[in-house]
Amino acid sequence: MTEHLEPVFDKPYGPSQMRDISWGNNKSYHGLDCQMCGTTNNGTEDVPLTWSFIGDRQLVDSCCGKLLDDIYVTLGERFMEAYLGAFSRNPTNPRFSFFRGYQLPAALEVATQTISETTTAIGRLDRLTKEVSQRVEDKPTFA
Numbered sequence: 490m491t492e493h494l495e496p497v498f499d500k501p502y503g504p505s506q507m508r509d510i511s512w513g514n515n516k517s518y519h520g521l522d523c524q525m526c527g528t529t530n531n532g533t534e535d536v537p538l539t540w541s542f543i544g545d546r547q548l549v550d551s552c553c554g555k556l557l558d559d560i561y562v563t564l565g566e567r568f569m570e571a572y573l574g575a576f577s578r579n580p581t582n583p584r585f586s587f588f589r590g591y592q593l594p595a596a597l598e599v600a601t602q603t604i605s606e607t608t609t610a611i612g613r614l615d616r617l618t619k620e621v622s623q624r625v626e627d628k629p630t631f632a
């Protein structure tokens with residue numbers, strides 16, 4: 490049971506569409522009221538949840554997660570720049586311990602791997618393009 494707060498919206502904002510990001514923590518909460526729209530989630534499936542969206546309000550992905558999608562699309566880059574700026578000014582601050590110890594190394598590993606794979610693919614395409622160009626040049630022409 491969650492604290493009853495007056496909903497912010499008069500209807501659900503919409504479910505999150507950005508499943509590759511997953512805003513919620515994927516725990517199971519049944520009988521949970523979304524404190525953004527007032528929907529009670531009584532489903533039998535797990536209800537991903539994002540806690541403390543505004544103040545102590547709980548936002549449930551399945552009814553209002555699209556709000557996070559929209560904020561991310563609109564402001565995500567600005568937030569990232571601000572966060573990285575604060576990190577670069579004080580990287581040993583305990584506030585950044587999870588980012589410094591897990592998220593940043595994991596992101597850099599994935600980015601490095603992706604860059605390597607992309608570079609290899611570009612090299613392969615470049616060689617193929619040259620081979621095709623050579624075949625076209627070598628092809629006999631009819632006068």
Ligand SMILES: [Zn+2]
Nearest residue numbers: 523526552553
């Ligand atoms: Zn909701």
